[in-house]
Amino acid sequence: xxxxxxxxxxxxxxxxxxxxxxxxxxxxxxxxxxxxxxxxxxxxxxxxxxxxxxxxxxxxxxxxxxxxxxxxxxxxxxxxxxxxxxxxxxxxxxxxxxxxxxxxxxxxxxxxxxxxxxxxxxxxxxxxxxxxxxxxxxxxxxxxxxxxxxxxxxxxxxxxxxxxxxxxxxxxxxxxxxxxxxxxxxxxxxxxxxxxxxxxxxxxxxxxxxxxxxxxxxxxxxxxxxxxxxxxxxxxxxxxxxxxxxxxxxxx
Amino acid sequence: xxxxxxxxxxxxxxxxxxxxxxxxxxxxxxxxxxxxxxxxxxxxxxxxxxxxxxxxxxxxxxxxxxxxxx
Numbered sequence: 001x002x003x004x005x006x007x008x009x010x011x012x013x014x015x016x017x018x019x020x021x022x023x024x025x026x027x028x029x030x031x032x033x034x035x036x037x038x039x040x041x042x043x044x045x046x047x048x049x050x051x052x053x054x055x056x057x058x059x060x061x062x063x064x065x066x067x068x069x070x071x072x073x074x075x076x077x078x079x080x081x082x083x084x085x086x087x088x089x090x091x092x093x094x095x096x097x098x099x100x101x102x103x104x105x106x107x108x109x110x111x112x113x114x115x116x117x118x119x120x121x122x123x124x125x126x127x128x129x130x131x132x133x134x135x136x137x138x139x140x141x142x143x144x145x146x147x148x149x150x151x152x153x154x155x156x157x158x159x160x161x162x163x164x165x166x167x168x169x170x171x172x173x174x175x176x177x178x179x180x181x182x183x184x185x186x187x188x189x190x191x192x193x194x195x196x197x198x199x200x201x202x203x204x205x206x207x208x209x210x211x212x213x214x215x216x217x218x219x220x221x222x223x224x225x226x227x228x229x230x231x232x233x234x235x236x237x238x239x240x241x242x243x244x245x246x247x248x249x250x251x252x
Numbered sequence: 253x254x255x256x257x258x259x260x261x262x263x264x265x266x267x268x269x270x271x272x273x274x275x276x277x278x279x280x281x282x283x284x285x286x287x288x289x290x291x292x293x294x295x296x297x298x299x300x301x302x303x304x305x306x307x308x309x310x311x312x313x314x315x316x317x318x319x320x321x322x
Binding site for chain 2: 045046050055056057059060063064067099102103106109110113114117118120121219222223226227229230233234237242243245246247
C-alpha cells in the first residue's frame, strides 16, 4: 500500500503527526466557518428578498438545506473512511469514521427539526411519513447505530470495526434520501439547486445558501479535527507522545 | 437601523415563532457538538496526569530517571 500512496499521506496518518496537523489547522477552519457563516446569515436574513409564496418563512432554507447536504456528505466521508478502516485497518481512518458519526447525527437532527418547524406553517403539519422525511429519519438512526455500536465494545478498535461495517451497509440509504423526492410522491419539494443545468432559485437567495454550505463544510472539518485529536489521545494514552502532551511538554 | 425596522426584522413577516427556534436549534446543537470533545479532551489529560503522578509516587527509587539529582 505504501507504494501507491504519497509518503506525506502515509506520514500524516501517524497519530502524533495528525494530532499536530489538526491542532494547527483547527483554529483557522473555525475562523473561516464563523466568517462565512456570518456573511451567509446577513445575506439570508437581511439582504435576500422575501419569497413571493412563502414570505419570510422560507428563510429557514439557509440552515435547513446546508444541514441536509451535510447530513449526506458526512455520511459519505464516514462510509469512505469506514471502507479504508475495514480494508487496511488504518487507525486514523477508524477514528475519522467514528468521530464523523456524532457530527453527522447533529446535522441530521438539525435537518429534521428545522424541516419540521418549516413544515408546520407551510404544509400545516410538523411531520408526515413520506419518503424524504422517513429516509432522513432512517439516516439519523444509522448514525446513532454507528455511535452506539462503537461504544458497545470493551475493545475500542473492535467496536470501530463493527461500527464501520454498519456504516458501510447503511450507505445504501444515501441515494435513497437524495432521490426520494423524484422516486415517490411527496410533500417535500424537489431540488432547486442543480450542478448540471440552471438552478431554479433567485441569485439573491442562492449566494447566501452556497455561502452557508461552505460555512458548514469548514465547521465539519474544524469539529472533526477537534474530535479526532481527543479520540487519538484516548486510544494512544499509553504511548510516549501522549504522555509528553499530558505532562505539558511539546511534541518533537 | 431604527427600532421600527428592527421590530419588523424580528417579526419575520409573522413567521418568527417558527424561524427563530429553527435558528436557535442550529446554533445550540452545533455549539454542544463543538464543546463536548473539548471537555472530554481536558478530562482525559487530567486523568492521564493523575495516573502518571501515582505511578511515579509508587516506585520512586526502582526506576530513577537520569535527570534526577543523585
